[in-house]
Amino acid sequence: MEVPIETLIIDQELIKELQCGICLQLLNTPRQCQNGHLFDLSCITTSLKKNKQCPICRCSLSSKELSRSLFVEKHIRNLKVYCKYHYKKGEPLVMVPTTEKSISSSSSSSLGSFHDDENWIIDDGGCDHISTFENLETHQNSCEFGFDQCKYSSNNSSSNNKNNNNNNNNNSNSINDNGNANANANGNSSGSNSGIINNNNNNENEKENDECGMIRKKDLENHYVNCPFRPTLCKYCEKQFCFKLIDDHIENCDMKPQTCDLCLVSIIKKDMESHLSDSCPSKLIDCPYSHFGCSSKFTRDNLNNHLENQTAMSQHLKFLLLQQTKKEEDFVKELEEKEDKIRRLEEALLASNGHRIEWKIKNVSKQRSDKYTQSESFIINGFTFFLALFWDGDTSESTGFVSTYLFLETSKAPKGKALFLHYFIEFQNQRDRNQSIQKEFDVLFPIKGGQGWGDRKAIKYTSLEKDGFIKDDTLIIRSDILVKKNLWSIDVAPQR
Amino acid sequence: MNSLPKRIIKETQRLMSEPAPGIVATPATDNLRYFKVTITGPAESPFEKGFFHLELFLTDEYPMSPPKVRFLTKIYHPNIDKLGRICLDILKDKWSPALQIRTVLLSIQALLSAPNPDDPLANDVAEHWKSNEKDAIKKAREWTELYAASSE
Numbered sequence: 001m002e003v004p005i006e007t008l009i010i011d012q013e014l015i016k017e018l019q020c021g022i023c024l025q026l027l028n029t030p031r032q033c034q035n036g037h038l039f040d041l042s043c044i045t046t047s048l049k050k051n052k053q054c055p056i057c058r059c060s061l062s063s064k065e066l067s068r069s070l071f072v073e074k075h076i077r078n079l080k081v082y083c084k085y086h087y088k089k090g091e092p093l094v095m096v097p098t099t100e101k102s103i104s105s106s107s108s109s110s111l112g113s114f115h116d117d118e119n120w121i122i123d124d125g126g127c128d129h130i131s132t133f134e135n136l137e138t139h140q141n142s143c144e145f146g147f148d149q150c151k152y153s154s155n156n157s158s159s160n161n162k163n164n165n166n167n168n169n170n171n172s173n174s175i176n177d178n179g180n181a182n183a184n185a186n187g188n189s190s191g192s193n194s195g196i197i198n199n200n201n202n203n204e205n206e207k208e209n210d211e212c213g214m215i216r217k218k219d220l221e222n223h224y225v226n227c228p229f230r231p232t233l234c235k236y237c238e239k240q241f242c243f244k245l246i247d248d249h250i251e252n253c254d255m256k257p258q259t260c261d262l263c264l265v266s267i268i269k270k271d272m273e274s275h276l277s278d279s280c281p282s283k284l285i286d287c288p289y290s291h292f293g294c295s296s297k298f299t300r301d302n303l304n305n306h307l308e309n310q311t312a313m314s315q316h317l318k319f320l321l322l323q324q325t326k327k328e329e330d331f332v333k334e335l336e337e338k339e340d341k342i343r344r345l346e347e348a349l350l351a352s353n354g355h356r357i358e359w360k361i362k363n364v365s366k367q368r369s370d371k372y373t374q375s376e377s378f379i380i381n382g383f384t385f386f387l388a389l390f391w392d393g394d395t396s397e398s399t400g401f402v403s404t405y406l407f408l409e410t411s412k413a414p415k416g417k418a419l420f421l422h423y424f425i426e427f428q429n430q431r432d433r434n435q436s437i438q439k440e441f442d443v444l445f446p447i448k449g450g451q452g453w454g455d456r457k458a459i460k461y462t463s464l465e466k467d468g469f470i471k472d473d474t475l476i477i478r479s480d481i482l483v484k485k486n487l488w489s490i491d492v493a494p495q496r
Numbered sequence: 497m498n499s500l501p502k503r504i505i506k507e508t509q510r511l512m513s514e515p516a517p518g519i520v521a522t523p524a525t526d527n528l529r530y531f532k533v534t535i536t537g538p539a540e541s542p543f544e545k546g547f548f549h550l551e552l553f554l555t556d557e558y559p560m561s562p563p564k565v566r567f568l569t570k571i572y573h574p575n576i577d578k579l580g581r582i583c584l585d586i587l588k589d590k591w592s593p594a595l596q597i598r599t600v601l602l603s604i605q606a607l608l609s610a611p612n613p614d615d616p617l618a619n620d621v622a623e624h625w626k627s628n629e630k631d632a633i634k635k636a637r638e639w640t641e642l643y644a645a646s647s648e
Contacts, residue, residue, distance in 0.1 A: 055594035095512040
């Protein structure tokens, strides 16, 4: 809201001569009738459409007969006025009519009141410059009592702020003046007997601290020095904060030095935690060997003393040894459990997918004289196999050894099929099972360029005889055969 | 209420701060174009010591059209009928936008001092006034005591 032009005029009496007879405002484009009655052009034009008379003297009048008055125009241009920064918005006035006591005393309760929102009062800290009406705008544009937004406070100022800006300023002392003082200052009620009641809307101070509001241009420089929102560096972290928040920030600044309660050394706040956990010499700590059983506690600076202490050192070694022994025992136990588990898994695998062949060779002494003994054949996945022994080796190189083989009957082998076998051949020790000899193989049958696969030097015949493998002239050979893979090589189907 | 012309605000301010003698006009709080008016009966008239209540309404055309004014208090007057309607030229064809609420109310106050039975609105009252002015004035005084004694 702008201060009305009429309010700016110093000699209020002059307004009565220079106002439009219709709208009662200061003449903007003055026009007069032949008798000199003045109206604003727009008002008299409207009036003449209804009635071709001067509204004041009722002389006959038409638009063509209206005339300018150079004197009045000049008079208005030269009116002495204050600028708008001479005034500020006062509290809204509530006007109650008062007239002869006979009416007011007995009937005031039934009378209404008029709520005047546009109450402009003189701003004690405002501009006192007087200019002519003609030069008013030029002056106002450069008036150093004009207002600017403080560059440090928030930009999204609410619309209310512009009207309240004087309240935020330090010269708001007239806010709490009584109504009469306001009215006199305004010059509205001079010499009248109207009662003016100050409307107490105490809404100032509510939006305090959000922003500086509008500051007079002439006060800006000074304001920026003391502005609660001026940027201020934290002396510890060197980051920028607004002045009113700097104390709160410093209180919590990570870079602020603090005294360690224990060692009394000054430490930056953010490093305090690691100082206590890693380096404070006065911090009570556990012995590094506490995991191994040492229950000593001492301040950190005594750590070396403790570690170098002979008694403590031998104690630590004892703890380490105990720990180590226990670990080993646990490890062995775990290993045994694992082996056991592997064995069980192997057996389970064999049971589902394997074949166990047990070959009892009776009359070993008689068989041996034949040099070669062959088992009955058995069939695995369509392939016919048999086991065989060469009692005195199968070549000159293996003389004295028993050679053992798993043979495939190649003539009966199905075409286009192959078997990948994992198998072992065991000479069972009948005196002590744990001494049995086991030979292990992974072989793809049929074998390229051969019939069987085994060990040419499986066991010395002498060992077989004297180490308890033969009992009652009987040798027991066991073979576990596991089919690891069935391989199929297939052709195009024959055409019909 | 925001669209209230400055002229009406200015007139209201002046009515409140510099009331005309014997006239009180106050806008209604909910409608600033509607005024409650009290006119004190002029001295040496049959309406002396009476408080006459009126209502005054400013139409949207105001000030290019006259305000609408009506007596609320019963009054025995040749230019005011029993509904309170007033026969006054400036409220009709003689209206001028240079006139104001204040001048209208002063004219009504003057009409109380100087009844004009030759331009009647209430024919029977006007007849009474012309045939026996003394008796008519007596009746007007009785009505004033009867209906306009209280300022409420």
